[in-house]
Amino acid sequence: MSPTASPAGRSIVSAVHGYVRTSEGEPVSAAVVTLVTSDGRQLDRVESLADGSYLLSAPATGSYLLAASTEGRDARPQAVVIGEAPLVHDLVLEQMRSDPVKRG
Known part of the structure; x- marks a missing residue:
């Protein structure tokens, strides 16, 4: 696969995509999904769509960290x-x- 240019001028070699769901299997919309390097540099960030789907671009093949969050999850x-x-x-x-508050 040859790299293509993104609108921001970055080269895109590949991508990661899928769905964000609750542990009950419900889709999560507007979850922030982030692709970062092992040293913590953010490469791409999107919000999941109404059906929970997301698509992130990767500038090169390799190992990355993928995280998602939304309020309360x-x-x-x-x-x-x-x-x-x-x-x-x-x-x-x-x-x-939430951890119970310890009083002492």
Whole structure:
């Protein structure tokens, strides 16, 4: 696959796409999905659509971290390996639990 230019002038080698869902399987719209390098540099960021779908571009093949969040829900960053073909990777957002306040 040869690189193509994005509207921002970046070269796109491949992509990662999928769906953001709750642990109950419901789609999550407007979740912020981010692709970052292992050293924390953000490469692409989008909001999931009404059906929970997202699409992020990757400037090169390799290992990245993928994370998603929305108010009240969070997903641990996940390691993904993006090759020349687009990667399909679904994300599950768990309900955030608050720790009980310890009084002493």
